Amino acid sequence: MSKKVAPTQSLGETVEDLHIIFAELDKSYDNRRPIGRSMIMAKAVEAIKNKPALSGGIAAAMKNGTIIALEAAVAHPILKPVIARLAKA
Amino acid sequence: MSSQTDYTPPKVWQWNTESGGTWASTNRPIAGPTHDKVLPVGKHPLQLYSLGTPNGQKVTILLEELLAIGEAGAEYDAHLIKISDGDQFSSGFVAVNPNSKIPALMDHSTPTPTRVFESGSILLYLAEKFGHFIPTEHSARTECLSWLFWQMGSAPYLGGGFGHFYSYAPIKIEYCIDRFTMEVKRQLDVLNRHLETHSFMVGDQYTIADIAIWPWYGAVVQNNAYNAAEFIDAPAYPHVIRWAEQIAERPALKRGRIVNRISGDLADQLHERHDADDFEHRTQDKIAAASD
Ligand SMILES: N[C@@H](CCC(=O)N[C@@H](CS)C(=O)NCC(=O)O)C(=O)O
Numbered sequence: 001m002s003k004k005v006a007p008t009q010s011l012g013e014t015v016e017d018l019h020i021i022f023a024e025l026d027k028s029y030d031n032r033r034p035i036g037r038s039m040i041m042a043k044a045v046e047a048i049k050n051k052p053a054l055s056g057g058i059a060a061a062m063k064n065g066t067i068i069a070l071e072a073a074v075a076h077p078i079l080k081p082v083i084a085r086l087a088k089a
Numbered sequence: 090m091s092s093q094t095d096y097t098p099p100k101v102w103q104w105n106t107e108s109g110g111t112w113a114s115t116n117r118p119i120a121g122p123t124h125d126k127v128l129p130v131g132k133h134p135l136q137l138y139s140l141g142t143p144n145g146q147k148v149t150i151l152l153e154e155l156l157a158i159g160e161a162g163a164e165y166d167a168h169l170i171k172i173s174d175g176d177q178f179s180s181g182f183v184a185v186n187p188n189s190k191i192p193a194l195m196d197h198s199t200p201t202p203t204r205v206f207e208s209g210s211i212l213l214y215l216a217e218k219f220g221h222f223i224p225t226e227h228s229a230r231t232e233c234l235s236w237l238f239w240q241m242g243s244a245p246y247l248g249g250g251f252g253h254f255y256s257y258a259p260i261k262i263e264y265c266i267d268r269f270t271m272e273v274k275r276q277l278d279v280l281n282r283h284l285e286t287h288s289f290m291v292g293d294q295y296t297i298a299d300i301a302i303w304p305w306y307g308a309v310v311q312n313n314a315y316n317a318a319e320f321i322d323a324p325a326y327p328h329v330i331r332w333a334e335q336i337a338e339r340p341a342l343k344r345g346r347i348v349n350r351i352s353g354d355l356a357d358q359l360h361e362r363h364d365a366d367d368f369e370h371r372t373q374d375k376i377a378a379a380s381d
Contacts, residue, residue, distance in 0.1 A: 038285070038331035045286040046293050085286055 011066055014057030015073045021047045022076040031077060040078045045085060055086075062087060115175055121183060128181035131166030131363050134198035138170050138182060139191045141350030141358075143248065143304035143314070144208045148192045149362070150345030151215055151222065151300050156365065157341040160219045162198065167348045167362040209241040212297040222297050229291055236290045236298035244305045246272045256315040270321065273309070277326045280306055284328035288335075299336060304346070307333030344368050 025043050030036035048054055061067045071079055104118050139145040155163035170176040170191050177189040186193035186206035194211050196203040205214045216223035224230045250269035290298035310330050312318035350358045355374035
């Protein structure tokens, strides 16, 4: 993820954005199959990176300890690996 | 590890024409033509001289992709070059590619015909000529070219190294198979890590980088090359498999990959392509059925 701190959005907005992204992806790919999970993971990372406010919101949640709450609120099986990958970047 | 210690290199290497192996009759240590032959020229602006190997497939896949999005100028004749018969050493072929390897392209739509050789150069030439399958934005374009050049530099380890020693060599040499398997697995891990967070090689855009990489690395993980998917533990590269499967569904790719192919299922062999409807009527299964 970009090291530049983007204009940050609230936790609620971040959760909502992620809900929308995963809901879209779940329509196109089957998250019970490895192929579908791989596709959702790649597309989700791309979508997050393309939205600086959302990237900023996730980065802020990682920093201020609300990431667990964010993961629980979004409740999508691919979010954890996505966050892990973004944390590494 | 088994060792081969009975060979000491001589002072000056000599060409041993009896060296054996699948490609022994075509490999030689000298360049240039072995015989005079003029290449055929069909009716389309682009004349491709090729064979349906991974390097050949790259070009026919791109041409079919260009035609699929309506680039009529990408119409082409694909002439079969049988490398096992030495067609790549004809004077006509050497004039198009002094390196005597498929694929080679002549573009007759330019004021004087333009020759293009090396599959990566052909992909770049066609992508730039038609303005598709290469990003215009500078950093994305750079990423695309980085992966294109990565493929050109890496695939010889896969084909010339791993494929040669695992599949074609007349004797199985553990040292060579180990060396190239190690490198190919490292390359697959490079791809796997990248594709974990990218739907295509250059983010969400399908480009000539994917078109270059798929026929080699996609083929290996989908067990379409060297029968080696199990040996290299293909399931360890799930993101490469996902990417390969997703691309394999593209109708243009399905057409492009069978052009100039002379092995595999008869339905997957279109020895020469001169018209779009050759895919309907001229695959080897149709030709065999018509001659029955
Ligand atoms: N770097 C070249 C490699 C082409 C190449 O190795 N072509 C092989 C078939 S895939 C060939 O024509 N071999 C014939 C020979 O070596 O005589 C490219 O990408 O175009």
